[in-house]
Amino acid sequence: MMGFSSIGEKKSPLTKNSNLRFIIWASFNHLLLFLFSYYFLLLIFFFWQTEKISAVSVTPSTNLPVEGTSVNLTCEASGPVFTRNWMKDGSELTPTDNMTLSDNNRVLTFNTVNRKDSGEYFCQISNPISSDGAKYIMIVNYGPEKVQIKGPNKINVKGTLKLICSAESTPTARFTWFLNGTEIPSTSAEYIKEEVELSDSGNYTCQAWNNITERTSSSAVHGLTVTVSNVSVTSSSTDLVEFSGSVSLSCSASGSSLSFLWLNGSSEVTASDRVQLTDGGSSLTIITVTRFDQGPFRCSVSNPVSTGTSDPVNLSISYKLNALYLESFHRVNVNFLCSLYI
Known part of the structure; x- marks a missing residue:
């Protein structure tokens, strides 16, 4: 009859190829799923077995x-x-x-x-x-290096001295202090001395020591000078007679490294047959005084950092007047009586 297909109708080649591609695609997906599942299980097993840090x-x-x-x-x-x-x-x-x-x-x-x-x-x-x-x-230990002293180079007698020693060091260095090569009592970075005396002047050094590196290093020399002060002059006598007496003047001062200079008025006194300078220049002796030795005498004392001068000292010298057959004794700054014989 017309309008009905035969039951035994054959499929076309195109239909067969489509079915084959579907089968291959499905098989590939199954393979991917299998491989993914396999490696996923391996990864889980690996993580399960791996120990934490x-x-x-x-x-x-x-x-x-x-x-x-x-x-x-x-x-x-x-x-x-x-x-x-x-x-x-x-x-x-x-x-x-x-x-x-x-x-x-x-x-x-x-x-x-x-x-x-x-x-x-x-x-x-x-x-x-x-x-x-x-x-x-x-912490890397090193040093000591660049050891140095900071502080004054001059100071007054009875003043307070403070010196500070520093060094580059880890750990912090320990310090030993020396004055003129002799160890003095201080182990800290600071050396403090109250009521400074003349004996405290000189050359200071500090030595730094690192107890870990077991190394030592010393500073450069730090010089300290005690300034000049309290300059005074004493005389063995101030009542003298011309050509018949001698006198000694002694100069004293506080300070270190002292130099002495004597002045008569504004003129420097130097050694001669009649003038002696002893004890490093601190003592002045005039033998057979004359009326020109009345003064005023001053003692000028200096050191590398300062200078000081004493108060003036005047000598009273009696001398004889002979002009016009005048005989008398004259004393400086003293009233006297003159008699004239005819």
Whole structure:
């Protein structure tokens, strides 16, 4: 009959190819699903079996590193380690010519450690399931260096002396003080002396000592001079007769490294047959005084940092007048009676 297809109608080749492609596509998807499931199960198994990172530590080869020596920092941990990374003071560590990383970054070596290597070192360890880290603060010991004394170079008698010694050192240096090569009682950075005496003048040095590096260093010499003060003159006699007596003047002063100069009025007194200067110039002796030795005498005392002058001292010298057959004795600053014989 017309309008009905035959039951035994054959399929076209196009239909067969479509079915084949569908079968291949379905099989490929099943294979991908199988592989994904397989690797996913393997990954779960791996993570399940992998131990977490724990007990991270950074251990130094020495707890007291000294500048100029070799130091190792070793980073260890429990658990499988995949990566190790080092940081210094919060930033990624950049190795220099002075340092090397070895054994998969497990060991950080400082070939010759220096003070700039001081700081906080952090080791970060990771594996696929965990991450942990540990830090170590390294303090490099060095010095002492650049030892110096600060303080006055001159001071008055009975003043208070304060000298300060400084040095570049880690840890802080200990100090020993010396005056003119002899140790004086002080072990701190400051040397304080109240009521300064003449014996406190001279050359000061301080010696710095580092108990970790076991090194010592000394400062340059610091000179201290006690300033001139209290200059005075005493006389063996102030009542003299011309051509028949001698007189000694003695000058005293407080201060160190003193030099003495005598003045008669405004003229310097120098040694001669009749004038003697002794005791380093502090004593002046006039033999067979004359009316021109009345003064005023002054003693000028100086040292490298100061000068002082005494009050004037006048001598009273009696002398004989012969003019017009006049005989009398004249005293300076004293009224006298003159008699004339005819």
